[in-house]
Amino acid sequence: MTKTTTTVNGLGYRESGEGEAVVFLNGSGDAFTSTHRVIEMDAPGGTSPHVLRLLLDDLSITSANIVAQGEAGPCAVAFAAGFPERVRRLALIDAESEVVPGGLVLCPVLISGGNAGALSGIGPRARAAAPGDASEQLATFLAERLSSFDNRELRTAFGSFITGVTIVTTAGVDGTPRGFTANSFTSVSLEPPLLLICIGKSAASMEVFRQATGFAVNILSEAQKDTSVLFASKRADKFEAARWRPGPFGNPLIEGSAAWFDCARYRVIDAGDHIILMGHVEGFSYSDANPLGYARGHYITLGLEQAAVNAASSSGRTVVGAILESDNRLILLPDPARPNGLALPEVGREAQHGSASRLHELLQREGMDATLGFLFAVFENPDTREQCIYYRGEALLHARGRTVLADFEEIPWDRLPDEAARAMLRRYVAERKIGRFKIYSGDHRQGTVKAVD
Template identity: 45%
Template sequence: MTAFDPRALRDAFGAFATGVTVVTSRLADGSRIGFTANSFASVSLDPPLLLICLAKTSRNYANMTGAQGFAVNILAEDQKDVSNTFAKPVEDRFAAVLWQDGPAGSPVFPGAAAWFDCTTDKIVDAGDHAILIGRVAGFENFGRNGLGYVRGGYFTPSLEAKAIRAANDAEARISVVLERDDEILLLPVEGGGFALPSTILGDRDPLEAMETDLQRQWGIEMTGGYLFSVFEDRASKQQNIVYRASAEGGAPLEGRFFALDALPMEQLATPQTADILKRFVAERSLGNFGVYFGNETEGHVHPIARKA
């Protein structure tokens, strides 16, 4: 039997983008349980079946495999706080979300993108997991975009699409707040000062453009990539799309990493760069990243990543 490094295999599986769900159930004594999960898939329309995968080491394993049914709540893109709540050992997770009993008895969330309430149809042993196949007893689709998850982080499809549309209206520059070991990579600019790594988008995909040029020009590999800011510089009529991401090991070909508490704020090339870094440091300390939309002086931060 081939042996793989579990962490490396998990990271490879994480390249597949999924949605985020909260699975709920009501136990025989009337109590409720719920947990965040992204191992979910539709199975069949006739009969209506879906599945979730549950680790045998999960503290919910005995309850879920012994329950008569379960519900799958597909979270909307503004429900990262709900995802975080149900992923942590909170005393009463259900106090943080609007819920009601579904037709088969499990709690469902009216504020979600969609929900499915199921009776347990079959449980299949699958290595260190069990596959729970549910027969849909009722569902509701609210027409909202779902919250995405890939490579260990959330993404929001509608905001990503908005950034692409903005980039198509004018020449776009892609920049990245690149973090490694509590430090940020800054590059020297002609005439003095520092700037974020950036490149012109052209007709390329934004993240692919940034990843390619980081490797080619500065010898740095980036992982992840989450939308952080989209703004228009009205003087130059240029769209700016800023991501936040992590950097792999190795020294950059130019520039250097600065500690978060020692960023050269007075030496940054533009006031916008200073604003971006100040906001990054503040939101990082709270675990509360949002996405800014506006221009170089005013706009609005969409609070899509509220701390649970």
């Protein structure tokens, strides 16, 4: 095992091993050099968060685990609270209690011995080490997952927020245009005019954006789904494949966007696995094109949905229904109009017009807790002259009641009310197989089908 000794700000430190970095303040990391990059620093009487920052900068370590013994405890806590992005985990061994000014440590904290539990500033993820071998406990702690959540689940939950879609561009320092698709856009302030966007640290263009003196945000229109896919890719020729022009502040503006903002850099803020780019708007413009939407990993064309729904509700009787799945089976209800007949859950065939809220009431009465997803079809039924609007979604059955659950391979086609319902369900079954749903508008034979995947 080789150890190199260097100094930072007059304090000596030793370095050995490879892997995730662990800084031992006042202690030996010998037991970890085969698995980790170990940095040992003696800090008699403690050290300061400033020195710790210099140490990590000196070693080009973006974030490290910190193991602090005795007097170094309060300083390590202050560092973890003040620079959360630089500390992965914090272990306090026989650490002293002391009031730490400001901040809260949000990373996992292991407290072994001492009275660090009484330290102010220790956040909700702190726990006392169980009695036993201290070195083993530390090894387990250093191997633990950082996040207390399943990140895929967290991403899905974040995705419930419906957003627009933007392309963020910059001319870069050498004038080579760079850009990526982003839905993390937020308008921030009118006075001064500010907006923000977040870019992942793993994005190929992150460093260019971090250093750029400005950037533009292009808000995409419904017709620009392909542009969104292009700029979300790793293609090197994004700007050859797109139509664009330089904006007033020099950053690329994508032709056909619903709006654009050309910005000067206002602030760059480090935030976990992303950086926040805050821009000062130098110029902007917008058109009346419908903006493209995005939710739960799918593009949504709000304008199309609204236009189709408006068209349908403006003439004739409106029927609102749903193609609902429960445990991968289709939900049907007895059709009151035909003995032995079945129909999709729907409202509006009787005297009153159908509406989404009346459909929800029906589903509740029938013992279902349903989530209506996206619009699936809007058409006029030629047999009944009704305007039909169907959503797709999922349902949880509280009570079986009158519901009939049909396997998708064995849909009782001859018990369905008419050809319009059969045609719509056939398309649903086909699109479900490939996991790519479209919106259909027209009548049951001719009409347009728009992709909304």
